[in-house]
Amino acid sequence: MTILVSLPTSGVAAPGTDIVTPVSTPLGELPEKHSAKAARLLAAASELLVGRGARGFTVADVAQRAHVGKGTVYLYWPTKEDLLIGLIGRGFLSLVDDLIERLTEEPDLARPSRFCPMMLEIATSQPFIAALQRHDEDLLGILAHHPRSVALHDQLGPSAVLHAVLPIWRRHGLARQDWDIDDQTFALHALISGTALSLIGPAPAPVTADDPMGVLGAAITALLGTERATRKQIRSAATEIMAFLRDGHTAALAVIDPPRPAG
Known part of the structure; x- marks a missing residue:
């Protein structure tokens, strides 16, 4: 590097x-x-x-x-482009680091009903991740659709994380398995994306719930089913999720500062 x-x-x-x-x-x-x-x-x-x-x-x-x-x-x-891509990338690195730190301290946060609200809350607090989520060209300009921005979002955006962690949840008794995983992933993504856009979209919907993230957690449980995992299964799920996040951290670093030819 x-x-x-x-x-x-x-x-x-x-x-x-x-x-x-x-x-x-x-x-x-x-x-x-x-x-x-x-x-x-x-x-x-x-x-x-x-x-x-x-x-x-x-x-x-x-x-x-x-x-x-x-x-x-x-x-x-x-270039200015490299500097700005670096800012966006650091938002994703901060997201990953925060998730890993919290999961390390409290593996029970690997439960879908807790992980999804936590991830969304952290992601929407990062202004440049939120801007990518809502395709904010006024803020990001060409960066909104830049290949390196897209790569970061595809690796560590909420939808990418959900796509990676849903199979983990299914394996460890944290999500129902009587539903086609592609359909289940789509439904979960729709729920998370809709919640995100209601909070940080171009025209955010009025929030009438006293605890939107609590409502989201309950909706996740309604969608994925009762979390029946043992403590050992939850710890295993947390370990696997953190492994994915660490790989994402490495990939994000490569996007922020790609190898340059010698000389």
Whole structure:
């Protein structure tokens, strides 16, 4: 995995050139883990993206808000597109990390009636995941349908997660098995997507329920059946779900910072 950083110790391109040369960073690590400047740039870009939309600002605006030179942005991200894809990707990484942390602390959250509301609540709190869910072109611009955005959503969006975890639930006594799995997946996806759009869609429906996520949990149980799993089965389900999420984390990192050819 690489980030872009100039060879001169001053952190600028060599005299007489506009070339910024990539150097390696540890695989699986993001630049903001070791660079306060990178962290400030991400925070600045996030604020501008939320406030103005993808079309409403430039790399120079990001640099100015982060109190660095414009060239510093390119030390970490070759293009504005890479920077913005990085923001979206970090939203998915945060979602995954949060889910893994909670499942580790409380495996009982692997129950469908608890997992689905938890996942949806975390996902809709991530502004860029929510924007992808509602296809918000005003906020995301071309990123709404960009291949790398689509790849992130296809790997770790709510529908992708549900498609992966439903077979786990069926194997471990957490979902009925007397229903064709494709039909069951479609019904579950429709329920989750409808709930999400009612909360964060372009024209959110008035929420009359006092506890929408509690209602969703009850609806999940009505759809999938009574959760009859033993504690051992629940722990096994949690372990398998976390394995899927860790694989997704790795895949998301590859989308955020794809390998670049040497030289």
